[in-house]
Amino acid sequence: MSIVLDQVTKRYQGSPVVNDVSLDVGEGEFLVLLGPSGSGKSTLLRAIAGLTEVDHGTISLHGRDVTHVSVRERQVGFVFQHYALFRHMSVADNIEFALRVRHVKASERRARRRELLRLVALEGMDDRLPTQLSGGQQQRIAVARALAHRPKVLLMDEPFGALDAKIREELRRTIREVQRELRMTTILVTHDQEEAFALADRIGVMNQGRLLECGRPDDLYMRPATRFVATFLGAANLLLGYPTPRGVRFTLPAAEAAGAGSPVEPPREVVAILRPEEVELAAGEERIEASYVGHGHVEDVLFGGAVEKLRVRMPVHGPVAASPGRDPGEDEFGSLLEVSRTIPEQREFPVAPGQRVAVGARRIHVLPTPVSSFTIVAADEAAAQRLRESALLATLASRMHTRVSVIFVPRPWSEAHERRELRRAPPGMPVIEAGPGSAAAAEWLLRHGALQLLCMPPGQSLPRRVVIQPSGEDVRDATMAVAASLLRHVPAEATLFGSQPLESPGAERAGYLQLLTDLRHAALGQSASSVRPEVVTGDVESQLLHQLDALPDTMLVLGMSAADDLGRERLARFLEGPVARPVLIVRPFDVHAVAGH
């Protein structure tokens, strides 16, 4: 391995800008770090070069731990966004700078300079001043300069950021050729996905300081694991679907969606991505060659050269309609479908705004995300509004690009009432308000098919800490998956709370700690907030509650296995205690089954 990062964390004023990033880059590999501005990618690159110190973790270059080694000794080549050429020096002096400070003989310097200028196709420019060159030429010189001392690793920070489109493409080709010719391990940072696709052997997508996913460009595009990567790499429609033995269905009968369907097995809800180019449009359902999704109306059509871009408004399905006084169309989720069509497709079936069309999906990919959507379960509109407007739910919904729907269940929560209005938990994650009666509601929802449940005080802000307590082996994976998904969208410090039996000998304790470490890497590795394990003995629950009461701004993620007591008193300890806090309860589900679709 050429570059190995192990749990690298960098904080600015307490908040992590690079958050527990682990990454291996192979010899001669071209890795592109892709992410929006502020995602920490440039900081990570600077950390590899040694221009920024890291707070935690190790950086190795070619097997040598260089975490505390000076920039000079790391022997990297670095290309800056704004070239950073020395303006008072000629091109020749710029390129020879690295050799000059190493006291290399003049004849050798000259030979190396010629070689580098040939490499970047700027022979004969030796005596120019940087200001006399175009932006593209300046960046080529910067690349040549960065290579002069024969570094083993080339790092480039948005090298095309300041250039216009045509030059950008040209320079991209040059850099790719140079990289191939020298077989040099290269990391390039960019926010431009087109650039990433054009250059990368592998792409690492970063967001909020975390390396979310890393893989081959086509793999990441076709099979992303997270909502962020799905929507950041190319356009994507996120849809809620319901897996059936014959594939994923996108509509549920209204009654079933509202939770009034058969009480046996609640429909599993999944998040599927449908790329705009995988959408098929036709006049009627029978003309659709791919799988039929539904009917919609063409909202607008935009001609963009080789492809036509249009948006199709789909009727909103699911339990949203149950909310009175709200236009179902208001809910943007899944209602506007982005479509792009090639010219032959346009010729075959021309459409105009307002036209009713049948929609088909050629290929969908189901995200292995454990949290699909939210359903507020409230007594009245005012209560629903309080939950909907809380920062926690609003942030989660907007960052997950997901739907928040509402169903009303009048209080008090009585058995007689339930049977009439609701026969099982709604799909997605039910959200209820903390307070008197919340334990009763939670008990009923969990007993009637809810796999997760969020109970929070109205107006809940974003938590600063998340305490995770998996309970029982079968729920461990599910809890970690939900917690990871939560932390991906709401950055917070995480504490993993674990117990061990009182009588356990040392060996078991070691085993437990090993398990903690494994969990941390397996489940939180990619979302990777700072995770602190905390192991206690004895009455875990009391100690957990005791600790929670002392920590403000804390959210609890609580795993409850099938064997766990779902009794109202036990739930009340967590949900109706003296200190109100958000609690996310997770029941066991098969994490891997979701990914299989």
Place this chain on the structure above:
Amino acid sequence: MARSRFRQPSILPGFGLTLGFTTFFLSVLVLLPLAALVLRAGSLSLPQFMDVLLDPRSVASYRLSFGAALLAGGVNAVFGFIVAWTLVRYDFPGRRLVDAMIDLPFALPTAVSGIALAAVFAPTGWLGQKLATTGVQVAYTWVGVVVALTLIGLPFVVRSVQPALIEVQRELEDAAETLGARPWQTFHRIILPAVLPALVTGFTMAFARGLGEYGSVVFISGNLPLKTEITPLLIVIKLEQFDYDGAAALGFIMLVTSFLMLFAINVVQGWGRRRQVAASN
């Protein structure tokens, strides 16, 4: 080329008017008084003129004036650079306050600075007392003159170097570091060349100001003939003795010498600039 140079479109209208205004101002405020000075000095016969010029008291004053101004300019070039560096590169509590304080020597009447310095550095002053125990005397020696001129010249260096330093992006230092430069190499190969023109300008202005400075020096120098008498003081003394011709002669000498020195620095600077441009063609 030659034509277009005078016909550059400009946001201020009326090239003729502005040039006329410039010439008029320069004539009335600068050239005319200087011409009068030269005329007045010219009323002396050559031997008389040489007498004034080569009078040991005069020669001693030249040495002090030019020497102290040069030394103060040099001190300012070093410390002004460091002050500018600190202000540009570091953010510390009270940075704006310090930044504003730099300009104080501009604003204070020079006599006030002089009296303040004298009070501090006099053998009875609180700093002078302590210095006296180590055998160093500042007030009433040439050192005092240098101290006064350093105070007066500091803002010139800081204010000319500051913008140039802001221009040197930190990225350039990062670049030098990744290319293997040691801190010292980064400084003298990257930072210094980039700010050198501004530093020379600042030095020149501080030096020129130091040559003509009077108010702040006379209180701390003690004005001992042949020892701590600066040329401007000598001129004032001659004026007080109604020796207008002698004063004019001394003034003329100062004028010529300062002009020659400033001109030389300008030439050197221009030569440096041209060399850079030439290297690029």
